[in-house]
Amino acid sequence: MTEEQLQLLRAARLSGQDENDPEVMAARAAAASEAKVLAYLEEERQTDLAMQQGLNDVDPPPDLEAALLTAMRAARGHAEPPANLREDMLHAVQLPAAPGTVVQHDFSRRKWIGWSLAAAASIAAGGFWWWRENHAFSLRRLSEQLAAITKKGVTLSLMSMEKDAVVNWLRDNQAPRADVLPEKLDALGRKGCHLYQIEGHPVGLECLLLPGMRELHLFCTPARGLTDPPADGRAAEVRTFADRTLATWTHGGQTMLMFCNERVEEIRALLG
Amino acid sequence: MPDETQPALPPRPPSVDDAGVQAWLEAVVLRYYRQLYRYALSLTGHEADAADLTQQTAVKFALKWQDIREEGAIKSWLYTTLYREFLLLRRRAKETVEFDESHLAPIAPQNSAQEASVDGYTAMEALGKMDEPHRSVLTLFYVEDLSYRDIADILGVPAGTVMSRLSRAKVALRQLLTPAV
Numbered sequence: 001m002t003e004e005q006l007q008l009l010r011a012a013r014l015s016g017q018d019e020n021d022p023e024v025m026a027a028r029a030a031a032a033s034e035a036k037v038l039a040y041l042e043e044e045r046q047t048d049l050a051m052q053q054g055l056n057d058v059d060p061p062p063d064l065e066a067a068l069l070t071a072m073r074a075a076r077g078h079a080e081p082p083a084n085l086r087e088d089m090l091h092a093v094q095l096p097a098a099p100g101t102v103v104q105h106d107f108s109r110r111k112w113i114g115w116s117l118a119a120a121a122s123i124a125a126g127g128f129w130w131w132r133e134n135h136a137f138s139l140r141r142l143s144e145q146l147a148a149i150t151k152k153g154v155t156l157s158l159m160s161m162e163k164d165a166v167v168n169w170l171r172d173n174q175a176p177r178a179d180v181l182p183e184k185l186d187a188l189g190r191k192g193c194h195l196y197q198i199e200g201h202p203v204g205l206e207c208l209l210l211p212g213m214r215e216l217h218l219f220c221t222p223a224r225g226l227t228d229p230p231a232d233g234r235a236a237e238v239r240t241f242a243d244r245t246l247a248t249w250t251h252g253g254q255t256m257l258m259f260c261n262e263r264v265e266e267i268r269a270l271l272g
Numbered sequence: 273m274p275d276e277t278q279p280a281l282p283p284r285p286p287s288v289d290d291a292g293v294q295a296w297l298e299a300v301v302l303r304y305y306r307q308l309y310r311y312a313l314s315l316t317g318h319e320a321d322a323a324d325l326t327q328q329t330a331v332k333f334a335l336k337w338q339d340i341r342e343e344g345a346i347k348s349w350l351y352t353t354l355y356r357e358f359l360l361l362r363r364r365a366k367e368t369v370e371f372d373e374s375h376l377a378p379i380a381p382q383n384s385a386q387e388a389s390v391d392g393y394t395a396m397e398a399l400g401k402m403d404e405p406h407r408s409v410l411t412l413f414y415v416e417d418l419s420y421r422d423i424a425d426i427l428g429v430p431a432g433t434v435m436s437r438l439s440r441a442k443v444a445l446r447q448l449l450t451p452a453v
Contacts, residue, residue, distance in 0.1 A: 007435040010442055011413075011420040018419065047390075047446055052414040054395030060309040064323050068301055068330040075334040076294060161338050191335075213335070 001030035001037065009041060014048055077159065137199055138227045139248065143257060145198050147242035150217050150259045154205060156192035166190045166206060175204035176220045178254045182236075182271045191215065201225045216260045223255040230255060236271045238264050247271060284343050297337060300346060301330045307415045308354055314399045314411040315358045325361065329354040351412065351426045390449060398448045406441035409434055 005027035012018040019025070031037050158169040163186075170177045175195040180186075191207040201221055208216040223229035229250050230237065236249035236256075247258040247267050260267065282299050285292040305326055312322035332353050340349050390398075399407045405427075412423045420438060424431040 004435075007439045011435045011438050013417050013419055014414075015417050017417075044442055044446065047449060048414070048442070050390040051395050051398075051410075051445065051449075052417075054390035054392050055310055055314075055411070055414050056392075058310050058313060058392035058396060060306055060326070061319060061323055064309060064326065065302065065305065067323070068305055068327055069298055071327050071331050072297060072301060072334040073294070075331045076297075161336065213332075 001027065001034060005030050006037070010044065014045070014052060077156070137201070137225070139229060139255070139257075142198065142201075142203075142221065142226065143241055143246060143248070146203070146217075146219050146257055146259060147244060147246070149196070150244065151242070154207060154217055155194045155196075156205075156207060157194045159192040161189050161191065161209075163190050166193045169193055170195070170204050170206065174202070176202055176222055176254055177204050177206065178220055178251050178256060180251060181218075184270050184272060185216075185218075188216070210260075210262065214260070214262060216258055216262075219257045219259070220254050221257075223250045223253050226255055236268075238268050238271065240264065297334050300337075301333060304347065304350055305330065308350060310415045311351065311411050312354055312358065314396060314407055314415075315355075315404065316361070317396070317400050321361065325354055325357050328357045332357075347416070348422055348425055351416070351418075352428075355408070355426060394449070398445055401448055402441060402444060406437050406444065409437045410441045410445065413438060 008023055008027045009031060012021075012024050019028075031041070157173075158166065160166055160169075167177070169175075170193050173195050175193070185208065188208040188210060191209050193207065194205040196203040196205060196219075198221075203219050203221045206218045206220070208218060210216060223232065230248050232250045232253065234249065236247045238245065238247045240246070241259075244259050245262055245264050245267050247256070249256050249271075258267070282292070282296055285296050308329060309322055309326045312325040313319065316322050316325065329350055333350060340346055399411060402410070408427060409423055412418045412426060413420075418426070420434045421431050423438075424434045427434070
């Protein structure tokens with residue numbers, strides 16, 4: 001028998017699933033007349049079975065199963081991420097609770113005071129919001145609002161890696177979205193999308209993914225709602241803003257604000 | 273066989289919005305996590321790192337499951353992802369991860385009637401004495417009963433390379449286990 005046939009027999013699965021493979025059958029036939037080889041293979045098989053059994057006796061830590069389920073639920077927005085998740089994965093799973101998730105509040109007496117103050121503040125804020133609703137706001141003001149949102153963690157109403165699904169969701173929900181994105185940017189994978197209302201202005205969010213699950217948060221709002229939108233058709237301005245990289249540009253009447261943690265140079269290259 | 277306690281997999285949910293997606297993802301991970309952990313442990317030699325690698329793999333699966341077009345490719349995807357996570361971990365550590373047997377919980381010594389068997393500690397210890405390419409091939413062969421072609425896909429090497437590594441690793445393993453077997 002040939003060396004290749006010997007290797008084939010040694011690589012045959014212990015469960016016997018390969019025994020009907022023509023090549024394995026030919027190798028077995030070739031080995032049939034070589035008693036020493038057969039004996040060696042049988043000894044090796046006993047060692048293999050013992051090793052397989054030994055490895056299957058190794059049990060994972062008892063808390064691993066629960067940790068995996070928690071991490072997966074967090075990744076899909078159903079729970080808080082576990083503390084030991086790697087930094088980049090933690091960033092990937094930091095999403096708010098999904099609709100329908102039960103949030104328990106502590107209604108102790110001391111908390112009531114806090115809630116009352118919060119309610120009063122909400123009423124005051126509502127009045128302020130109503131006042132602001134009738135006034136256009138600046139690019140800087142919107143940038144500050146969005147920076148705060150991205151720092152806290154964006155909301156994704158739809159989680160999908162399919163570009164078409166994301167685009168359809170944005171369209172169906174009347175969310176602002178540019179008809180055309182820079183080619184390299186548009187080629188990236190998606191993670192999901194959302195529609196925000198910021199000071200009465202609709203702002204669409206498209207979450208894109210760079211290799212390594214690095215997120216780009218692309219916000220889009222009608223340029224006419226801003227007091228000082230970037231000039232339509234001009235190249236994107238990329239700079240550092242609130243400890244993050246921010247790219248802003250306007251195309252087809254829609255102003256884009258894209259936040260990420262990547263270097264300014266990398267984003268410039270991405271936007272061409 | 274790899275693991276006699278494996279639950280059967282429910283069918284893959286038809287769409288992203290299906291309420292059964294989460295249950296299906298968890299069923300898949302519960303089906304494979306023990307074997308994935310054993311593979312991770314053989315790669316790292318460290319229980320905490322192995323648990324982390326298994327967890328990163330599960331999270332990636334939860335986020336990227338739609339990239340897996342065929343149900344039959346799930347197992348290979350999981351092992352490939354775990355192996356890539358291991359390479360990433362090793363690159364970040366900027367040095368080869370050394371097998372550290374002190375992190376493995378000792379298993380009770382065998383009695384004379386079991387002299388032809390290998391316990392988990394001995395198995396991991398023997399694998400830990402091999403270099404990573406041979407250790408990886410051998411573990412996938414034993415833990416999941418994978419074919420050499422599947423192993424080649426997971427590790428991204430030619431099938432012939434897997435066969436030759438497997439042969440060399442088995443010879444080395446028998447030498448390592450001779451006092452124990």
